[in-house]
Amino acid sequence: MSDTALIQTRGLSKSFRSRDRKAAKEKKTIDAVRGIDLDVGEGETFGFLGPNGAGKTTTLRMLATLLTPDGGEATVAGADLRLRPADVRQRIGYVAQGGSTSEAWTAREELVLQAQLYGVSRAEAEKRTERALEAFQLAEYADRKIATYSGGQRRRVDIALGIIHQPKVVFLDEPTTGLDPQSRAHMWDEVRRLRAEGMTIFLTTHYLDEADALCDRLAIIDHGTIVAEGTPEDLKREISGDVLVLGLGAGAAEPAAAVLRGEPYVNRLEPIDDGSLRLFVDEGATAIPMVLRSVEAAGLSLSTVELHRPSLDDVFLTKTGRSLRES
């Protein structure tokens, strides 16, 4: 717990009553978030990582005052989430996953109104809008209807709307989901720029490379609980050793896995698809010849071998037993 923590949660939890009609009789509840503790420091970019349905968005929506927590406590930007939600709202920005713009308006109109909703005078709202349009490279289209914007441009408007009132912390829910690679790179630059300006950023993503590239610290959430937390480097270091990715050709993954699973130097083994395997080993360089021998002894052939340091995907795999891509 640090003095400058901008977001602090203790035992934050939320459950939903099942909306399934068949299950309605039993009043089944789903524990979406099961007591999480988070500390995000001032100026930090914090990544919240997990598969769909893990509880990322629910947590974010609680912190942004859109959902009332069922249990636990949270302080956001110096205000108690339960007792002073109005103060929290004044101090945070929130950019929803699905976007938040109306096609009938122009970016300029949306930004001016948004600033005014935070109590800013019209003149000041226009001044800030001008700056935001410039900073997000939207000036060129500022007076066109948002209906004519590309996905990347809309996303930039969303983020500009989220920070127009100069919040202390901004929540970005999957800021790059659905963007093409170029827009995604552009968005990363925007996030880095906000960070450089000293803004605290709390973002969710299910892209590991994104978390790796942008975040100072991150937490991995799965089934509503935090399964790992730390800097990307710390987390990668937690998995000792190397990762080998074996390319074996279609259908060969199963028999090869059967052979390799018993080998003493293999710490862990995961099939990627029916033709490739991922092995966690202590030392890649010495493991490769042994793997080669075992595979060939079983009458199989190895077409490719990749050796790499653990990635966040590997971290996720070891922490949750699943690959992010399959979840």
Next chain:
Amino acid sequence: MKFLRDTWLIFSSQIKLLLRQPTWVLIGVFQPVMYLLLFAPLLKPALSPLGVVSDAEVYRIFVPGLLVLLALFGGLFSGFSLIAELRSGVLERARVTPVSRLALMIGRSLRDVVTLVAQALIITLLSLALGMRVHLGNVLLAYLLLALLTLMMSSLSAGIALTVRSEEVLAPLMNTAFQPIFLLSGIMLPLVFAPRWLQRVADWNPFAWATDGTRALFAGDIYNDKIWQGLLIIVVLTVLSVVWAARKFATSVR
């Protein structure tokens, strides 16, 4: 005051959007104007048992009904635009700001009220051109009643829209629920022609009271009890539906 400023911000942005497509206001009056021109003339013989002998008298009975109809449906369909805003995330973005929740709702409903008053003006002016004669004071009071009715329908529609959250459910629900209410309100023909049992049922329909009140105002029958009764009923129901919808706004926008 924050609430007034917030309401004004929401209202003025909604009006700006409306003015960008003013054709909707005109499309909204197209049907009532058609009724006025093509249906009202048929009513003279039908209304003769009430002592109606001139076109002007027909309009004084028919136009108030038309205006109540406009108020009813003008507010009723505001739920659809709300669902669109819900889906686009616009409403959620507003909810993360410190803007007053009541202002979010009232600002939108006032847009419907302004639309209704503009439409009512068009219909009234047209009726005046067709020979109807009314007192200005009475018409203004009738507009107040109609404005309240719109506010009530608009907030009711918003509350229902936030509950069902889908156009596919909202459309049939609205049509089914409001068809009997519409038929039982004496909008097309005064309920004095109705059999007694139908009149007793209609006594429970607030829109029947609103229609009677508006009609009495247009007739210049200012001492008719139906006027204050209609106003009272609508004021109470408007307050209730606004409070309900505002609570929905505060809690249910997921």
